[in-house]
Amino acid sequence: MPELQALLKTYFGHSEFRPLQSEVIQQILNGNDALVLMPTGGGKSICYQLPALVFQGITVVISPLISLMKDQVDAALNNGISAAYLNSTLTTEQTTKIEKGLRTGEIKLLYCAPERFAISRFRDFLKTLPIKLFAIDEAHCISEWGHDFRSDYRTLNLLKKEFSSLPIVALTATATSQVADDIVGQLGIPNAKRFVSSSNRQNLTYRVERKINTFNKLVSWVNKFKGESAIVYCFSKKETDSLADKLCKMGFNARPYHAGMKPEKRAQNQSDFINDKVDIITATIAFGMGIDKSDVRLVVHYSLPKTIEGYFQETGRAGRDGLESECVLFYGASDQFNQKYFIEQIRDPLQKEKRYEQLNQMVGYCELKKCRRKQLLNYFGENFGQDNCEGCDICLKTESRFNAADVSQKILQSINQTSGRFGKSHIINILLGRNLKKIRELGHNNLASYGSVTDYTKDALSQILANLLNQNFIKRETGMYPTLSLTEKGNQSLELMNVDENFELQMDEPEIEIEIESPKIKTSRKMKLKSNLDYDQDLFEKFRVLRKSLSIENKIPPYVIASDKTLIELAHYLPKNSTQLLNINGFGEVKVKRYGNAFLELIQE
Ligand code: ADP
Ligand code: MG
Ligand code: ZN
Numbered sequence: 001m002p003e004l005q006a007l008l009k010t011y012f013g014h015s016e017f018r019p020l021q022s023e024v025i026q027q028i029l030n031g032n033d034a035l036v037l038m039p040t041g042g043g044k045s046i047c048y049q050l051p052a053l054v055f056q057g058i059t060v061v062i063s064p065l066i067s068l069m070k071d072q073v074d075a076a077l078n079n080g081i082s083a084a085y086l087n088s089t090l091t092t093e094q095t096t097k098i099e100k101g102l103r104t105g106e107i108k109l110l111y112c113a114p115e116r117f118a119i120s121r122f123r124d125f126l127k128t129l130p131i132k133l134f135a136i137d138e139a140h141c142i143s144e145w146g147h148d149f150r151s152d153y154r155t156l157n158l159l160k161k162e163f164s165s166l167p168i169v170a171l172t173a174t175a176t177s178q179v180a181d182d183i184v185g186q187l188g189i190p191n192a193k194r195f196v197s198s199s200n201r202q203n204l205t206y207r208v209e210r211k212i213n214t215f216n217k218l219v220s221w222v223n224k225f226k227g228e229s230a231i232v233y234c235f236s237k238k239e240t241d242s243l244a245d246k247l248c249k250m251g252f253n254a255r256p257y258h259a260g261m262k263p264e265k266r267a268q269n270q271s272d273f274i275n276d277k278v279d280i281i282t283a284t285i286a287f288g289m290g291i292d293k294s295d296v297r298l299v300v301h302y303s304l305p306k307t308i309e310g311y312f313q314e315t316g317r318a319g320r321d322g323l324e325s326e327c328v329l330f331y332g333a334s335d336q337f338n339q340k341y342f343i344e345q346i347r348d349p350l351q352k353e354k355r356y357e358q359l360n361q362m363v364g365y366c367e368l369k370k371c372r373r374k375q376l377l378n379y380f381g382e383n384f385g386q387d388n389c390e391g392c393d394i395c396l397k398t399e400s401r402f403n404a405a406d407v408s409q410k411i412l413q414s415i416n417q418t419s420g421r422f423g424k425s426h427i428i429n430i431l432l433g434r435n436l437k438k439i440r441e442l443g444h445n446n447l448a449s450y451g452s453v454t455d456y457t458k459d460a461l462s463q464i465l466a467n468l469l470n471q472n473f474i475k476r477e478t479g480m481y482p483t484l485s486l487t488e489k490g491n492q493s494l495e496l497m498n499v500d501e502n503f504e505l506q507m508d509e510p511e512i513e514i515e516i517e518s519p520k521i522k523t524s525r526k527m528k529l530k531s532n533l534d535y536d537q538d539l540f541e542k543f544r545v546l547r548k549s550l551s552i553e554n555k556i557p558p559y560v561i562a563s564d565k566t567l568i569e570l571a572h573y574l575p576k577n578s579t580q581l582l583n584i585n586g587f588g589e590v591k592v593k594r595y596g597n598a599f600l601e602l603i604q605e
Pocket of ligand 1: 014015016017018021038039040041042043044045046292294320321563585
């Protein structure tokens, strides 16, 4: 449909539809119901905003969070779509004005919260208007099977009863078929056509890291994305507060967000994050549902999430703009016990069983040593065909294998030289050349292996030792004195290593304690580039500064003015005039008119 494509360019600045967008739009324009399952960042908004532009009448969007509506409306207005919202934050005068705008046909897109829809007087008002479409955003909120049930959504079953002639489009990023069935059931649209796009988020890298030295690891990660946006999900309000505090003390710009805070303070922190005044939000899960900020580069789960669904939704908040982003989960057994403690308090046996099942799935995800992406997609009933996804810690692991022959040789030597009569910590102390009484008394400070290891920490050596045990180079006595000695394989390899320079012994690189000053994080090459385009990093930074000042001037979030992806394209293509600017992804006619000159001037300079 060429007209639709023209609208896409004019209003949204995109030249092509993403998968399924035009099919959904077609279905809606034909007056039929639709259920849209698309991952976060997939582009659901356009599925109802573009029909809203075509219809001679009003599109009503039901959206769960009042705090979001303003941003959603600002974003639409900024694209030149006449939009408004009705919720409890408005004064009577503001409400009256919007109601008038709806009657006169000035407003085409109306956002409202489900609790408003529940009021019969409000529905009676809606019945007097030329409504053409109802869009239910975050539709999984209607289902108790979803991870975000909201009882107010239940009144939406009145839609098909009271507005029976109007089409409904329900949209969600949650992709389990159980939730999907429940949504169409609750809404009374069993025949709605389903549009399911892959849940795969290609630009996200999934990692699970051991929950040891966790804060330092966190610092390395946020350091890596310093000046960019990150969300850190925590288990408790207390953890949320203390992490934000500790991060601030280290010089990061972090704020907490949880249900125990004063609502004004919480709203302030959220809005500061959205407006790039704060880089890091530490939050309980209450944060971020439907936050449309497109340039979150890092999502950390500091503790084990409760469900795979919730985890997937939360990680989904990273990289909506399609640029490379990281999702890091810290996993330690103690988190499991924490959750079990809470599950044990649940009275309802069915509920309890369900929670245990969810916990097991979550633990299974963390512990299984197979491609994370494949596992996640599999959970949502999708088959991921590739062998290596190149975007999870397991698949990237090949890069972190190292030749351990050298250090292994030293370990084996040391065990050999002490005749297999000592335990792990003594061996490590010898290798590290520790000046200890026991070592001196035994004369082990005269061994060739004494102090022979300088480039590994105690922790790292311990992991390499565990690997050598696992691979049967050494064995450990059981019982009171767990001494280490060489196996036959160990003896043979030691001889081989002595004579053969080319001997290779591959093992997983130990997780070396990360120094705060010089963070060492293994990254894929792909990630460092963030985008396939070559671009001038300095100019990109200048664009970011300009975007920020435009954002303050116009009182709208920076990401609404332009996404990082748009800025990167600008820095790569360096458009010279408005016509060229229109070719940049994200610049529609309205944006070129409003902000075009500011960017063009900067490029001229
Ligand atoms: P969702 O609601 O599915 O999470 P959004 O509607 O917020 O996703 O869109 C996510 C991002 O994708 C936005 O930055 C939007 O501008 C961009 N986007 C949507 N459709 C397209 C498209 N056809 N081409 C390029 N970018 C798009
Ligand atoms: Mg959305
Ligand atoms: Zn993988």
